Structure formats: C-alpha cells, structure tokens
Amino acid sequence: MILRLLLVGIVFFVIELYAFQAIRTVIKLRWLLTSYQIISLLLFVFILYSFTQFDRSVGQTKQTMITMGLLLLVYVPKIVLTIVLLGEDIFRVGAGAVNYFIDNNSDSGIIPSRRKFVSQIGLGLAAIPFLSLIYGITVGRYNYKVIKQAIYFPDLPDEFDGFTITQISDVHSGSFDNPEKINYAIDLVNEQNSDLILFTGDIVNTHAKEMHPWLATFNRIKPHEFGKYSVLGNHDYGEYVTWSTQIDKDENFDAIKNLYGQIGFKLLLNEHTFIQKGAAKIALVGVENWGHNFKQAGDLDKASKGLVKEDFKILMSHDPSHWDHVVQHDQKHFQLTLSGHTHGMQFGIEIPGYFKWSLAQYVYKQWAGLYSNLGRYVYVNRGFGFHAYPGRVGIMPEITVIQLKKGEKTA
Template identity: 70%
Template sequence: MGFKLLFFFALLLIVEVYAYQAFKTLLRGKWMLIGYVIISILLFIYIAYSLMSFDRSVGQTKQTMFTMGLMLLVFVPKIILALVLFGEDMYRLISGMFRAAVGDSSEEFLTARRTFVSQIGLGLAAIPFFSLIYGMTIGKYNFKVIRQTIHFPDLPEEFDGFRITQISDVHSGSFDDPEKISYAIDLINEQNSDMILFTGDIVNTHAKEMHPWLETFKRIHKPAYGKYSVLGNHDYGEYVDWKTQKEKDDNFEAIKSLYGEIDFELLLNENRFIEKNGQRIALIGVENWGHNFKKVGDINKASKGVAQEDFKIVMSHDPSHWDYELKRDPKNYHLTLAGHTHGMQFGIEIPGYFKWSLAQYIYPQWAGLYETLGCYVYVNRGFGFHAYPGRVGIMPEITVIELKKGEKVS
C-alpha cells in the first residue's frame, strides 16, 4: 500500500474518532452506540477494500462509482462534524492554558465536551449528507435547459437569431436509467435549434459503454445546419491500463465511430463552413487540448482555410484551451464552446446572483459564459456524470445559445 493511501486512511481514522465522540455525547443507549461503531467499521472496511482493489485495466465501473458515492456520503458529513469538534478542542485547550496561567484550578485543565456543540456539528453535517443523497437519486438526472444570448457586432446578418444546442460530457458508461435519458433527448429535440454541437466525452473509457444507448441518442433530430462533435479527454482511453497498444487503438477507433453512429459529424482538427442565404460562418472542431490533460488539439491545423474576417465558432472540449491559447489569438476566435469541468458536479448556483464550486479553484472558466476582449467561451456543465454518481447544485445541462448581431444592450 502506498504512503499516500496510508496517509489518507489515517486521516479518515482521525475523522472517525471525532465522529464517535460526537455520537457518544448524544446516544444514550449502549446498544445504539455499539450499533453505530459496528456499522462504521463495516463501511470503513468495505470502502478501504474497494479502493485498494481498484483494477486499472478495467477502469471505472458501477461498483467504483457506488464506492465513491458511499465514501462521500459517509465521510464528508463526518469531516464537517470533526472540524466542529476540533474547533471545540482548540477552545478547550486554550481555555485550559489560560486558567493554568492565572492559577485557576476550579475546573479540570480540559473541560468536558458540551452536548450543544455536538448537536450543532451533527446539524451542519446533515446538510451535505442529505444533499449527497439527493444528488445520487434525483440530482444526477435533473436536466436543465440553460439559454444564453450572445451579441457580436460582426456576426453575418443572415445568422442573426441563429440558435445552437450544445451538449457535452455524456459519459454514457455511468447511466442507469433509460427513462431519464430518453426524457433528456426529448428536451434536446424540443429546442428546435438550427444546429446541435457535442463537445466530447461520449464514454468514460470503453466504446462498449455507449452501445446500450445508441438507439436513444439516434433520436436526436438532425436540424437544418447539422450535428457536429469533437472528442473529449475520456474518448482517448487514457485512464486504464491496456494489455496491448492495438487494443487501445481499436477502442479509440470504435469511440470515434460512435459519434457517426448517432449521426454526429466528428471534426478532428478540421472545420466546416455553415452557409445560410449566401453568407457563412466557420465551425472549427479541435481535438482535445487541456492544460493538464492530453494535448492533441491543433488550432492552426483546424483553422486551415478559414480567413481572418470569417466569423468563427470553435468546439474545444477543455476550457483551458481557450484560456491559454484562444482568447488572445490574433485570428479572433469569436466563440468557443467547451465542457469538461462538470462544475465538479457539486456546488451552489443561484442564477444571476451567486455561483460557487471547487471547480473554480482549478479552472478560471468552469461553468457558463466568460468574455475577454470580445472573445467568448461558454462552458457547458455536462450532460452526464463521472466518478461521483450524482450532482448537487450543479445540474446536468442542455445549452441553447442564440447568436445576435450588434452590441449587447445593458
């Protein structure tokens, strides 16, 4: 067992000790406390065994996702509880040191734990506990249609009001509810957009994950100006150990074919001109380019034949590509559509007022619309889910973007 894993389990053990102290304060019955201890030990053993037996030749499975969900459900609330009790311990320690310094011996150096502090800790811990349950049962399929209007002074007049539906990060290997996925496909079709764009990650790793869902995704209507896609980082099969390079290559070819099987035209560092009544815009599809992930995207190759004055829409899975390369490119890439972050599948959003997720500490552009010097990127929050089998606060997204000619009206 590696040092990091041992350190991780040691931290969890400390958290368990604190949680036990809180429950001991509140549980009056001996057998209730024994029951809590037995359940905690069994859960700890199951989670530890599952983590240590993870098979990198297989990758993520329904069982590993269940384990991740269970681990978060068990330990995130207990971490909150441990932090509250640790804060009380610091108060008890400082108070004891102060009393010792002034010669006050009326109380023991460390006073007894206070029941109300444990109650406060348990109350705070209940918030993530029930939120995570919601995320794994309802949130992961709570699809939201998010509409965004973006103004461009140099948009060709014929494309004023042009509507694009974007989906991203399907991660079909995680799905377990055909009825909910079918409902989401109906939502996509109901938007009646002019074009549909899919910005990568059709699977977690293996092409076969998508096979049960092909007929469902084939139901996505082909609008007047087509359905296009690019690859995401998971589509390259990078996150498992393959027996041979040929096996990996065959899987990659099969994944690329999946996009065609659901009638999306896959753009591999190439472009297409979308024409409407004698005017045109350029659609540029870049392979994955991530600051911390696989870099096979080539914007120069993908833009071959596209002129400086052409209006350009780029599909690039990872928003860090926009942040590091595209937003200040002199070729002026007007709009980039990305995904990848999932908004960490956990956060708080109050539309128009407040948006927070741990994702923002990794990606400056992590959900929604961002702009630099008239160059925009829209980051889709993802259609599916990965690792944690749920979504809390950051819901699965179907984006509808309307292009408007002119300046934005304040």
Template identity: 80%
Template sequence: MILRLFFFGAVLFIIELYAFQALKTLIKMRWMLISYQVISFLLFIFIIYSFTQFDRSVGQTKQTMFTMGLLLIVYVPKIVVTIVLLGEDVFRLISGSICYFIDNDAKSTFLPSRRKFVSQIGLGLAAVPFMSLIYGIFEGKYNFKVIKQAIYFPDLPAAFDGFTITQISDVHSGSFDNPEKISHAIDLVNEQNSDLILFTGDIVNTHAKEMHPWIETFNKIKKHEYGKYSVLGNHDYGEYVTWPSQKAKDENFEGIKKLYGDIGFQLLLNEHTFIEKDGQKIALVGVENWGKNFKQAGDLKKASQYLTKEDFKILMSHDPSHWNEVVQHDSKHYHLTLSGHTHGMQFGIEIPGFFKWSLAQYVYKQWAGLYENLGRYVYVNRGFGFHAYPGRVGIMPEITVIRLLKGEKLA
C-alpha cells in the same frame, strides 16, 4: 499504493474519532453507540477494500462509482463535524492554557469539557451534505436543465441573427443506469428546435462498448437543419486505463470515433467546416482535446488553416483551459468557444443570476456558463452525464441553447 492507502485510512480514522465524540456527547445509550461503531467500522473496511480492488485494466465500473458515492455520503458529513469540533478544540486549548497559568485551581482539569450545543451544531450542519449527496444520487444526476443563453456580436453575419445552437457535452454513457431518464433528456434536446447541434466530447468514460446500449436512444436526436457536429474529449482517448497492448488501445479509439458517426454527428478532428445561410457563412472549427493538465492533441493552427481574423468563427474545444491558455489570446479572434469537461465538479451551489460556487472554480478559471474577454466568449457546458461520483448536487446536468444575436448587448 500501500502507503497512500495507509495515509487515507489514518485520515478516515481521525474523522471517525471526532464524529463519535459528537455522537457520544448527545447519545447516552450504550447499545446505540456500539451499533454506530460496528456499522462505521464495517463501512470503513468495505470502502478501503473496494479501493484496493480497483483494476486499472478495466477503469471505472458501477462498483467503483457506488464506492465513491458511499465514501462521500459517509465521510463528507463527518468531515463537517470534524471541522466544527476541531474549532472547539482550538478554543478549549486556548482557554485551558490561559486558565492553567492564571488559575491554580484549574490545573487539575486542563481542558474544559465538550459543550453539547457545539456537537449539535456540527451534526446539524452535517445533515445538509448528507441529505444533498443522497438526493444527488437518486434524483440530481438526471435532473436535466435547459439553459438558454443569448450572446451579441457586432460582426455576426446578418443572416445568422437569431441563429440557435444546442450544445451537449460530457455524456459519459458508461455511467448511465436509467433508460427512461436518458430518453427524456433526448426529448428535451429535440424540443429546442435549434438550427444546429454541437456535442463537445466525452461520449464514454473509457471503452467504446459503453455507448453501444445507448446508440438507438441517441439516434433519436433529430436531424438539425444546419447539421450535427462533434469533437473529442479527454475520456475518448482511453488514457485512464492500462491496455493489454497498443493495438487494443488504438482499436478502442477508432471504435469511439466511429460512435459519433453512429449517432449521426460529424466528428471534426483539427479541422473546420462552413455553415452557410442565405448566402452568408460562419466557420465551425473543431479541435481534438487540449487540456492544460490533460492530453494535448488539439491543433488550433491546423484546424483553422486558411481562416482569417475577419471570418466569424465558432470553436469547439472540450477543455476550457484551452480557451484560457491559448484561444483567447490568438490573433485570429475566435468569437465563441464551446467547451465542457469540468462538470462543475457535479457539486456546488447555483442561484441563477446571483451566486455560483463550486470546487471547480479553484481548478478552472472558466468552469460553468459564459465568460468573456475583449469580445471573445467561451461557454462551458456543465455536462450531460456524470462520472466518478454517481450524482449531482447543485450543479445539474445541462442542455444549452445559445442564440446568436447581431449588435451590442444593452447595459
């Protein structure tokens, strides 16, 4: 732990040196430079100290989220400046080396001086993530978007043509701090008037008690004609803190499972049920969490026992890596899988229909929106809440409305 903190501190120190060089190129007033150094030093000490106070028996708190937000606001812009100035240093080194061996007069000044306009470019670019991260904390994290997605299936039972499903995921209730915004989001859920609502896991960050202040609010999600169903997410198992005993961990897990019932959702634990309409039916399958790099409690075989390839199936599985690694290759042919988990890293760029980028795509092949392979689909919800970084930039909190349609999608 000490070694990691030392390395972390050393990296931040190098970033600070480059950021100061950029400012020094532009600002000549000594008192301003000294003030910047003092403020930067105090923030540096506060961030390092706060990370040393992290308590694994408690897990994420408002304080740790504040520290993470502050870390990103302070250092992401400075990293941008560092990258720009490092690029200039490579150029200065090459230029200086050439001049050193060719021009004897240049030997007294091996490296060319820094150019003011490069520092200006670096600081200008740094302003973009700086302002974005601040916006993400104060506005973005509650900027709920309703995303509507139509999906065509040739073998969809005719009675379900036009059937609508609202999906929410990754509530992370322990992170909430604005009852008015959450009530607005619940109103948005209700306004969709869908036939069925599905919740694909992570009701809390760790502790069941995190959801207690929000039970009344989430109970306002109206009764949907064909039901309210849910599955567990990786955070629902209490895996990311140190518990005083196995009994305490087990009691918390039972409390979390109870929460889903407390807000009117039927929890599917490696099992399935049927949704019936006009004498026809589709199978709704729910597995416990299965993640390539997280807890693997999901049992697809058990959950779909007695189902056949011909049964139309909707699978709820929290982590999309389950679809990528297992579900899309399963011989039972799961028509549609609904997942969440990634949050789109809560940071990225989206221009609907044209461009989509996030660091999440370097970790998950399916990380936000709809993906298809041989007639098997997975939809990855971007998440209702937020975790770690107390904000969202570019990748906004999502309420998904999926419309099932019978037939082939037109080109």
C-alpha cells in the same frame, strides 16, 4: 508507500473518533452506539476492499461508482463533524491555557469540557451534505436543465442574427442506468428546435462498448437544419486504463470516433467547415482535446488553416483551459468557444444570476457558464452525464441553447 498508508489510517481514525464523540452526545443507548461502531467499521472495510479491487485494465464500473458514492456519503458528513469539533478543541485548549497562565488559577486551568450544543450544531451541519449527496444520487444526476444564453457580437453576419445552437457535452454513457431518464433528456434536446446542434466530447468513460446500449436512444436526436457536429473529449482517448496492447487501445479509439457517426454527428478532428445561411457563412472549427493538464492532441492552427481574423468563428474545444491558455490570445480572434469537461465537479451551489460556487473554480478559471475577454467568449457546459461520483448536487446536468445576436448587449 507504508508511510502514506499509515498517514491515511491516522486521518481516518481521527475522523471516526470525532464523529463518534458527536454521535455519543445525542445517542445514549449503548446498543445503538455499538451498532453505530459496527456499521462504521463494516462500511470502512467495504470501501477499502472495493478500492483494492479496482482493475485498471477495466476502468470505472458500476461498482467503483457505488464505492465512490458511498465514500462521499459516509465521510463528507464526518469530515464536517471533525472540523467543527476540532475547532472547539482548539478553543478549549486555548481557553484552558488562558485560565491557567494568565489568571493563574489552577482550578480553572483544566481544559473545559466539550459542550453538547457544539456537537449538535456539528451534526446539523453534517446533515446538509449527507442529505444533499443522497439527493444527488437519487434525483440530481438526471435532473436535466435547459439553460438558454443569448450572446451578442458586433461582427456577426446579419443573416445569423437569432441563430440558435443546442450544445451537449460529457455524455459519459458508461455511467447511465435509467433509459427513461435519458429518453426524457433526448426529448428536451429535440424540443429546443435549434438551427444547429453541437456535441463537445466525452461520449464514453473509456470503452466504445459503453455506448452500444444507448445508440438507438441518441439516434432519436432529430436532424437539425444546419447539421450535427462533434469533437472529442479527454475520455474518448482511452487514456485512463491500462491496455494489454497498443493495438487494443487504437482499435477502441477508432471505435469511439465511429460512435459519433453512428448517432448522426459529424466528428471534426482538427478541421473546420462552414455553416452557410443565405449569402453569409460562419466557420465552425473543431479541435481534438487540448487540456492544460490533460491530453493535448488539439491543433488550433491546423484546424483553422485558411481562416482569417475577419471570419466569424465558432470553436468547439472540449477543455476550457484551452481557451484560457491559448484561444483567447490567438490573433485569429475566435469569437465563441464552446467547451465542457469540468462538470462543475457535479457538486456546488448555484443561484442563477446571483451566486455560483464549486470546487471546480479552484482548478479552472472558466468552469460553468459564460465568460468573456476582449470580445471573445467561452461557454462551459456543465455536462449531460456524470462520472466517478454517481450523482449531482447543485450543479445539474445541462442542455444549453445559445442564441447568436447581432450588436452590442444593452443593459
């Protein structure tokens, strides 16, 4: 433990040292440099103190979210500076060695001095994540986007050609602090006028009480002709806090399951139902959370008992790793899976139709949007809310509208 703390301390010291060197190239007034050092020290102490006050019996609070936001806002730009200047130092040492040993010139063998323009480039690059993180906290986290996606199936019953589904996921109601923005998002949901609405889990961060101030707001989601259905997400199980007793944990879990009903959604717990339209029907299958690295309460066999390969099936499974490791290989052929969970890590770059990147892609093969394999599709919703970092940069909160289409997609 002591060795780990020492290592962390050394890393932060190096980051602060390099950041100060860059700042010193553009700020010459001593009192400004002293002010920078004092502010940096105070921020470090505040962040360190806030993390030591984390109460695992309570879990995430507004204070922990502020701390995480501040940590990223302060240190991500400084890490960028460190990388730039460290790269220059490697070059300087290399250039000095070449001059000394190859040119055999002892005068030029001294390590070259740091170049001011490199520090300025580093500061310019550091400004990008700094401003982006500020935007993510002040604007991005409530910058809702409606994303429409048509998916083609040759075995879709004719009656369901053009059928629309609105999907929301990862509400994380304990993080909300702006009723006006949430009401706006609910209006967007209602404006889609879809045939069916599905909610793929994580109604809270941990505690059922987090949702209580928002029940009336989410009850504004209007009835949909073919129903409102939901499944559980990993956060709905209360796994990330320490409970005083198992009874308390169980009672909270029961209360969370009841929340879905309180906002008008039918919770599917390893079971399925049928959506009937005219003489045709499709199976809607809902599993509990199944994650490759998270809780595995989902039972696909139980949820789909009695269904056969020829049935057209829509599966709700919160974690897309379930599709990657299990669902896409299942012999029952689940045509469409709807997931969430990743949030796209709430940080990335998206240019629709051209480019998509996030750290999430190094953890999940399917992390945002539509993916397919052998006629099986999974759509990963980017999430309605936010968690841990109180913002979104590049990966915006999403309301998905999926249209089922009969046939093969044409170019």
